[in-house]
Amino acid sequence: MRAAYRVLGLTISGLVVIQAAAIAFAMFGVLHFVDDGDLLNKSLVDDRTGFDGAIGMNIHSVGAILISLLAIILLILSFFAKIPGGVKWAGFVFLAVLLQWVLAIAAFGAPAVGALHAVNAFAVAGLGARAAKQASAVAADASAQEAAAVT
Amino acid sequence: MTLRDRVRVLVGVVVALAIVVPLGWMWWNSRLPSSYSVMDMGYMDYGGGPHPAAGHDHTAGMDQMAGENSVAALETPKGRKPDVVVDLTARQGTVRLADGRKVEGYTVNDTSPGPPIEATVGQLVEVHVHNANVTDGIAIHWHGVDVPNAEDGVAGVTQNAIKPGQDYTYRWVAPHVGTYWYHSHQISHEQVAGGLLGPIVIDPKTPDKGVQEVLALLHLYDGKETVNGRAGFHDVEAAPGQRVRVRVVNTDNGPQALWTSSPYRLVATDGHDVNQPTEVDGRSVLVPAGGRKDLEVTVPADGSGVRVSLGGTGLVLGPKGAKAPGSPPPTKHLDLLHYGSPAEVPLATAGADRRFTYSIGRRPGFFDGRPGLWWTINGHLYPDLPMFVVREGDVVHVTISNHSGQVHPMHLHGHHAIVLTRDGKPVTGSPWWFDSLDVQDDQSFEVAFVADNPGLWMDHCHNLKHAAQGLVTHLMYQGVTTPYRLGDEDGNHPE
Numbered sequence: 229m230r231a232a233y234r235v236l237g238l239t240i241s242g243l244v245v246i247q248a249a250a251i252a253f254a255m256f257g258v259l260h261f262v263d264d265g266d267l268l269n270k271s272l273v274d275d276r277t278g279f280d281g282a283i284g285m286n287i288h289s290v291g292a293i294l295i296s297l298l299a300i301i302l303l304i305l306s307f308f309a310k311i312p313g314g315v316k317w318a319g320f321v322f323l324a325v326l327l328q329w330v331l332a333i334a335a336f337g338a339p340a341v342g343a344l345h346a347v348n349a350f351a352v353a354g355l356g357a358r359a360a361k362q363a364s365a366v367a368a369d370a371s372a373q374e375a376a377a378v379t
Numbered sequence: 380m381t382l383r384d385r386v387r388v389l390v391g392v393v394v395a396l397a398i399v400v401p402l403g404w405m406w407w408n409s410r411l412p413s414s415y416s417v418m419d420m421g422y423m424d425y426g427g428g429p430h431p432a433a434g435h436d437h438t439a440g441m442d443q444m445a446g447e448n449s450v451a452a453l454e455t456p457k458g459r460k461p462d463v464v465v466d467l468t469a470r471q472g473t474v475r476l477a478d479g480r481k482v483e484g485y486t487v488n489d490t491s492p493g494p495p496i497e498a499t500v501g502q503l504v505e506v507h508v509h510n511a512n513v514t515d516g517i518a519i520h521w522h523g524v525d526v527p528n529a530e531d532g533v534a535g536v537t538q539n540a541i542k543p544g545q546d547y548t549y550r551w552v553a554p555h556v557g558t559y560w561y562h563s564h565q566i567s568h569e570q571v572a573g574g575l576l577g578p579i580v581i582d583p584k585t586p587d588k589g590v591q592e593v594l595a596l597l598h599l600y601d602g603k604e605t606v607n608g609r610a611g612f613h614d615v616e617a618a619p620g621q622r623v624r625v626r627v628v629n630t631d632n633g634p635q636a637l638w639t640s641s642p643y644r645l646v647a648t649d650g651h652d653v654n655q656p657t658e659v660d661g662r663s664v665l666v667p668a669g670g671r672k673d674l675e676v677t678v679p680a681d682g683s684g685v686r687v688s689l690g691g692t693g694l695v696l697g698p699k700g701a702k703a704p705g706s707p708p709p710t711k712h713l714d715l716l717h718y719g720s721p722a723e724v725p726l727a728t729a730g731a732d733r734r735f736t737y738s739i740g741r742r743p744g745f746f747d748g749r750p751g752l753w754w755t756i757n758g759h760l761y762p763d764l765p766m767f768v769v770r771e772g773d774v775v776h777v778t779i780s781n782h783s784g785q786v787h788p789m790h791l792h793g794h795h796a797i798v799l800t801r802d803g804k805p806v807t808g809s810p811w812w813f814d815s816l817d818v819q820d821d822q823s824f825e826v827a828f829v830a831d832n833p834g835l836w837m838d839h840c841h842n843l844k845h846a847a848q849g850l851v852t853h854l855m856y857q858g859v860t861t862p863y864r865l866g867d868e869d870g871n872h873p874e
Contacts, residue, residue: 270635278601278603333784337782337820
């Protein structure tokens with residue numbers, strides 16, 4: 229259970245990195261596309277073909293769902309994993325992911341909010357790693373105790 | 380296990396249930412049945428107007444409503460000989476575009492865009508549609524042409540999809556001069572994108588012989604924008620001094636700015652003339668997805684051409700070999716709220732019989748079992764959407780507002796509506812009739828129309844990807860029913 233908690237925390241952090249990579253790919257793809265003299269319009273962006281980096285947008289959409297799903301599983305798992313502080317950190321991850329959705333929705337209408345979406349992404353990644361560390365610390369403690377019991 | 384552990388597990392179970400049960404319930408409820416009627420979708424919205432007699436309620440279901448007017452009966456009266464007969468054959472496969480590029484998609488009579496349909500106002504148009512091999516079936520909708528409901532060509536609402544090898548005949552009297560287009564309304568987000576479409580021009584009885592007519596149909600084929608199937612700019616021959624009417628059709632999912640290298644007049648929008656259009660210079664006009672704009676330009680007398688730009692593609696109008704100056708996109712758009720001159724509108728909008736709200740939002744949830752960020756109408760997700768109910772003759776007032784973060788080109792079938800206000804500011808220019816209206820984020824339009832075409836009509840976003848994501852509702856005339864059904868079982872998927 230602890231191992232699963234740890235893996236979930238790390239996976240969420242890792243997926244945030246992929247999310248950042250995907251959206252950066254999309255953004256540079258757009259810049260490259262217009263550099264070639266092509267004009268980008270809504271139809272092309274919605275079609276998600278015809279320009280480099282379009283696939284980055286698709287990855288970002290799928291990644292958002294995946295991270296949300298993992299955050300929910302992490303929160304549920306935390307109650308059974310017997311990790312001191314495990315519920316707290318899983319709860320923080322869950323809330324940060326929730327906030328990420330709110331910021332994403334708002335950013336379509338108010339692009340400046342998109343900056344906060346990026347900042348909060350670091351919070352999600354950091355909290356995921358922090359949760360995983362909590363599980364590792366407990367596991368280390370448990371091993372130390374077991375080792376002590378044997379000697 | 381200590382008491383503390385037990386409490387912890389109990390809390391865990393409660394939290395897990397508190398998360399999983401509502402999510403599971405939302406997921407379960409969002410799944411669409413394999414067969415369902417638009418009449419069973421969502422809830423009735425009478426817009427403050429009278430409700431139908433008892434037993435005709437939504438909950439009464441189809442069986443009790445049988446025997447009332449079926450959409451199938453709302454057809455063009457038989458007996459009259461057609462004035463214009465058109466045969467259209469739809470095929471799926473490789474499309475060879477006018478610019479030589481080959482893409483996978485759909486053709487109509489072996490071309491895409493399909494052949495133009497041209498008629499004079501008042502003529503009876505009979506279109507024989509044959510589906511040669513489109514596996515999923517097709518249905519042909521006459522976008523912007525206010526045809527009788529049975530001829531509207533929406534799979535699962537006004538007909539069943541035309542399966543491979545099948546034929547279907549549409550008959551309609553050309554109701555109004557203007558520029559329109561036809562396209563598939565079966566799995567439209569794929570079939571329209573793939574090119575199953577073509578232009579329609581309805582001419583006046585006495586055309587203006589001094590004006591040359593040119594079509595400019597914008598379509599994105601496999602990631603490249605084209606006009607009339609050609610990427611980049613292509614020449615259209617026109618004599619110096621010649622007045623040219625450019626009929627622009629946007630068949631894509633997003634708005635497109637349209638501008639010219641010489642001043643233009645916007646003479647019509649969505650098939651309705653602009654009253655006293657003035658000359659425009661240094662501003663582009665936005666063509667909403669599904670919308671049409673007719674521009675008039677005059678070819679310079681000095682032998683040069685006029686560049687008509689739709690983004691990075693378009694036309695050069697002029698004598699053979701004429702060069703047209705490059706024209707960067709203007710930073711300002713023409714505002715139709717104040718363009719042209721006011722005129723009498725045959726619509727008593729002050730005392731509307733029904734007042735509806737069509738508020739577009741977006742939130743996380745499930746759509747047919749899929750998690751994601753989905754569009755809402757009045758706070759509800761598809762299929763739990765309002766069915767706007769009217770009676771024939773009603774003056775209908777609709778407030779369309781958008782809080783979803785993205786533009787939505789709203790398209791009501793079978794009717795033209797008029798813009799009254801935008802963000803509370805009234806129209807001061809020409810009457811602004813539309814069938815495809817861009818509603819930008821944070822914008823609110825008050826519009827009105829007369830319920831003068833009985834039936835069951837789609838009222839949806841013409842970003843067809845959005846429509847396929849559930850931004851679709853319907854306008855229903857009281858007493859009208861449909862025998863057609865949506866879903867996998869019947870193979871009808873209009874979006």
